[in-house]
Amino acid sequence: MRYLLLLLLSLPLTAQRTSFTPGGQWLDTDGNHIDAHGGNIIYVDSLETYYWYGEHYAQPRGAACYSSQDLYNWTFEGVVIEKGDIEVFERPKVIYDQANDRYVMWFHYDGDRYSIAELGVAVSDSPTGPFELVDHYRPNGHESRDIGLYFEPDTRRAYIGYAADHVNRTVRMVELSEDYLSVTENDVDIEAHCEGPGILKRNGTFYLLTSQCSGWTPNPATYYTATDSVMGPYTERGHPFVGDAGNNSFNSQPCFIFKIPGYRNAYLYMGDRWNGRGRTESEYVWLPITITEDGEMELHWLAEWDLSLFTPARGR
Numbered sequence: 001m002r003y004l005l006l007l008l009l010s011l012p013l014t015a016q017r018t019s020f021t022p023g024g025q026w027l028d029t030d031g032n033h034i035d036a037h038g039g040n041i042i043y044v045d046s047l048e049t050y051y052w053y054g055e056h057y058a059q060p061r062g063a064a065c066y067s068s069q070d071l072y073n074w075t076f077e078g079v080v081i082e083k084g085d086i087e088v089f090e091r092p093k094v095i096y097d098q099a100n101d102r103y104v105m106w107f108h109y110d111g112d113r114y115s116i117a118e119l120g121v122a123v124s125d126s127p128t129g130p131f132e133l134v135d136h137y138r139p140n141g142h143e144s145r146d147i148g149l150y151f152e153p154d155t156r157r158a159y160i161g162y163a164a165d166h167v168n169r170t171v172r173m174v175e176l177s178e179d180y181l182s183v184t185e186n187d188v189d190i191e192a193h194c195e196g197p198g199i200l201k202r203n204g205t206f207y208l209l210t211s212q213c214s215g216w217t218p219n220p221a222t223y224y225t226a227t228d229s230v231m232g233p234y235t236e237r238g239h240p241f242v243g244d245a246g247n248n249s250f251n252s253q254p255c256f257i258f259k260i261p262g263y264r265n266a267y268l269y270m271g272d273r274w275n276g277r278g279r280t281e282s283e284y285v286w287l288p289i290t291i292t293e294d295g296e297m298e299l300h301w302l303a304e305w306d307l308s309l310f311t312p313a314r315g316r
């Protein structure tokens, strides 16, 4: 009897997850709804761990970090930076700086009615924080609201796509410095519209996925392609959500595209199902992104799916 009790006590509080259920209730390993919205995922080779960062709406508000070994089961690592006096703290994106073994977080820093429109940057020696605020400003003088991040593994350079001037009339792309701690002057208007930018590269072509501007209400996303450079020029290609009956990107807004290591061309669409506004209970829509033989981007609805959909690759 005593052994049975010990066994029961040692069992995890929630059942191990083995699949993704877009739009479902996603619980962390403590049994709480995952509270990490509008963020991104990194994989740190040396730690063999995925880290998921996002907006944390429960107190203390700021950015949360969750860790996982398999992308399905996530452990809450805490709030890695508190928003404190910052009125609006949205869309955190973290890059691992391998050369300096530290973690850099960029985010949307804003104030009353989104009128400050700046980028914020913070740094930490550990993936689980604490992150210290380094600076906040308008990149090269441009308004900056929703942000996306692209990390180029070949050159180890990173780029931020940001919803920019005249209240997100356009998306601009800016290259970060070598240490990822500041923006360079390589900053162009890529004439895309207008929020939630996610970026991937496939066979030398860059794909940019963006939502329209309708606040927390979902809308049909658009994708763009550019050859050779993440800085563009980009061509508009249309709405990639196939069979999207609600014409609202399966009721989600993009926040990031994560290239899953260990698989061939495995691109994970990360979208937020805000359900009216950003809050703890807002949900997640994660789906595989397909680039067809003709180079078109497609997303298909899957109520439940797992990584066996992808072809394993050798090495990570």
Ligand code: GAL
Binding pocket: 038, 090, 091, 146, 195, 196, 213, 214, 215, 216, 253
């Ligand atoms: C959305 C944006 C969110 C948040 C919201 C506020 O368009 O993507 O990140 O800023 O507006 O209304």
